[in-house]
Amino acid sequence: IILSYDILFMPKVSIIVPVYNAGIYLKGCLDSILQQTLCDIEVILILDCPTDGSDVICQKYAEKDNRIKIIWNEKNLHIGLSRNKGLEIATGEYIAFSDNDDYRELCMYEKLYEAAKKENADMVIGVTVNEEEGKRHIFNYPSMLDVKLREFVISDLIACGGVRDDYPLCINIHPHLYRRSLIEEKNIRFVDTKKIAPEDRLFNINFLLHANNVTLVSTPLYFHRMLLTSEAHNKSYMESSRFIAYIDTVYSLLITNNVWDIYQNDFVMGAGKNLINIATTEFFGVFSLKRLYRLLLNLKRKPYIKHVFQHYDLPLSNVFYHRIFEKLVISYLK
Numbered sequence: 001i002i003l004s005y006d007i008l009f010m011p012k013v014s015i016i017v018p019v020y021n022a023g024i025y026l027k028g029c030l031d032s033i034l035q036q037t038l039c040d041i042e043v044i045l046i047l048d049c050p051t052d053g054s055d056v057i058c059q060k061y062a063e064k065d066n067r068i069k070i071i072w073n074e075k076n077l078h079i080g081l082s083r084n085k086g087l088e089i090a091t092g093e094y095i096a097f098s099d100n101d102d103y104r105e106l107c108m109y110e111k112l113y114e115a116a117k118k119e120n121a122d123m124v125i126g127v128t129v130n131e132e133e134g135k136r137h138i139f140n141y142p143s144m145l146d147v148k149l150r151e152f153v154i155s156d157l158i159a160c161g162g163v164r165d166d167y168p169l170c171i172n173i174h175p176h177l178y179r180r181s182l183i184e185e186k187n188i189r190f191v192d193t194k195k196i197a198p199e200d201r202l203f204n205i206n207f208l209l210h211a212n213n214v215t216l217v218s219t220p221l222y223f224h225r226m227l228l229t230s231e232a233h234n235k236s237y238m239e240s241s242r243f244i245a246y247i248d249t250v251y252s253l254l255i256t257n258n259v260w261d262i263y264q265n266d267f268v269m270g271a272g273k274n275l276i277n278i279a280t281t282e283f284f285g286v287f288s289l290k291r292l293y294r295l296l297l298n299l300k301r302k303p304y305i306k307h308v309f310q311h312y313d314l315p316l317s318n319v320f321y322h323r324i325f326e327k328l329v330i331s332y333l334k
């Protein structure tokens with residue numbers, strides 16, 4: 001069901017916001033979108049069966065601002081498929097995404113759109129500020145790169161940060177702009193987060209594999225609240241089966257797009273880091289040999305697993321018994 005959708009309105013940016021139980025943060029999120037200095041926007045709110053009154057707040061905002069379009073999910077789809085619903089009706093030249101409890105500088109979309117037009121960019125990469133318990137972490141990009149920005153970001157994503165201990169820099173989708181025509185031409189969509197996670201990294205990898213011009217706005221403009229109530233902090237969101245499915249999907253993207261030879265070394269780093277972490281968490285987290293054995297048998301069947309652990313050479317854990325465990329896992333899987 002779609003509310004107040006005006007087919008004559010052709011905005012510069014469509015901002016897609018899945019809404020579940022955003023609580024006290026929803027109004028701040030919506031205000032920071034609707035008060036943007038770039039007025040020529042549409043805001044697509046996908047109500048994913050909220051139970052805390054977030055739907056009522058969204059309806060009140062829509063009554064006052066005709067740039068808002070509302071979609072009601074008949075059942076809870078989670079964040080990935082909800083964003084796809086937004087993509088189906090978006091009409092903007094560029095697409096942006098927001099979580100329902102985040103906020104941004106009021107000049108954000110104007111600055112990103114100006115950069116997009118100046119550089120004729122398929123994607124404008126913005127900078128996220130993570131906020132957690134009063135602390136802020138900014139995902140700063142290197143001031144000088146040995147390769148083009150696009151190549152750096154793809155490699156960094158696939159390699160899960162590579163030799164760095166930190167996460168990939170382009171880990172989220174929130175601070176960026178994406179050319180909508182490219183999304184539609186290549187049918188780029190989010191995966192079902194009930195089965196595969198993290199969906200945002202996959203979307204970025206998939207989009208960047210098809211993008212040509214990519215530019216960076218290095219000013220931090222988007223503020224991402226790291227809340228225990230958010231979907232990303234739900235224990236099931238990052239369970240091992242979903243993350244292994246994520247690795248499977250990255251491998252499939254590289255094969256189907258004929259870029260395996262280009263990114264296989266990055267895949268070895270990223271898959272190796274993630275799979276070792278999954279095995280370590282499964283064993284030391286629940287102390288279940290049965291679960292660990294089942295996990296390792298499943299991994300043994302993967303078409304990429306031998307290649308990954310025959311070539312994996314990143315440093316192992318500094319914790320002695322973790323390092324011994326990791327060596328045993330690598331030996332078994334290669």
